[in-house]
Amino acid sequence: MLPFLSQSQIVQIGIVVPDMRKGLETWSAALGLGPWMGYHFTPDTVRDFSYRGHPADYSIDIALTSSGPQVELIEVHGEHSLYHEWTDVHGYGIQHLGIRVADMAPVREEMLAAGYELIQAGHGYGAAGDGEFAYFDTVADFGAIFELIQVPQQRREPDFVWPAN
Numbered sequence: 001m002l003p004f005l006s007q008s009q010i011v012q013i014g015i016v017v018p019d020m021r022k023g024l025e026t027w028s029a030a031l032g033l034g035p036w037m038g039y040h041f042t043p044d045t046v047r048d049f050s051y052r053g054h055p056a057d058y059s060i061d062i063a064l065t066s067s068g069p070q071v072e073l074i075e076v077h078g079e080h081s082l083y084h085e086w087t088d089v090h091g092y093g094i095q096h097l098g099i100r101v102a103d104m105a106p107v108r109e110e111m112l113a114a115g116y117e118l119i120q121a122g123h124g125y126g127a128a129g130d131g132e133f134a135y136f137d138t139v140a141d142f143g144a145i146f147e148l149i150q151v152p153q154q155r156r157e158p159d160f161v162w163p164a165n
Helices: 003-007 021-030 082-090 105-113
Strands: 010-016 035-042 047-051 058-065 069-077 093-100 118-123 134-135 145-150 160-162
Touching: 010 082, 010 145, 021 058, 021 069, 058 082, 058 105, 069 082, 069 093, 082 093, 082 118, 093 160, 105 118, 105 134, 105 145
Parallel strands: 010 069, 093 145
Antiparallel strands: 010 093, 035 058, 035 160, 047 118, 058 069, 118 134, 134 145
């Protein structure tokens, strides 16, 4: 069905939380995770930040662990996003599996050709304006959303680190 999957690796588990600080405390205590690198993703920091084909009118704070599979905590601000859709139906918790891809374009086309809807996307979040992500509705087949991630060559400096040094 999806040839790229046989050559791919799940590198991230995405978890939507209602409050970042509390989420950091809870997930760190429960699983011994951390330190976390945090970033603000907004229409100003991510190019072509979109939701269902329209420019995004929300922002997210994310916190990432440095070991894999990486855990990503996501707190959303604003309205009308994939995260709102998810929490309205499923509540807070695990929302997506992140899959690293070397080249987004052919894999995006493969996903679309297989009938998976592109829900949310963006690119340019890396230090050099590279890096891309795309969320596809794979819930019916896999029980979770797949986020395809083309990792930037270098991340920009984090907006926050938790716990603070």
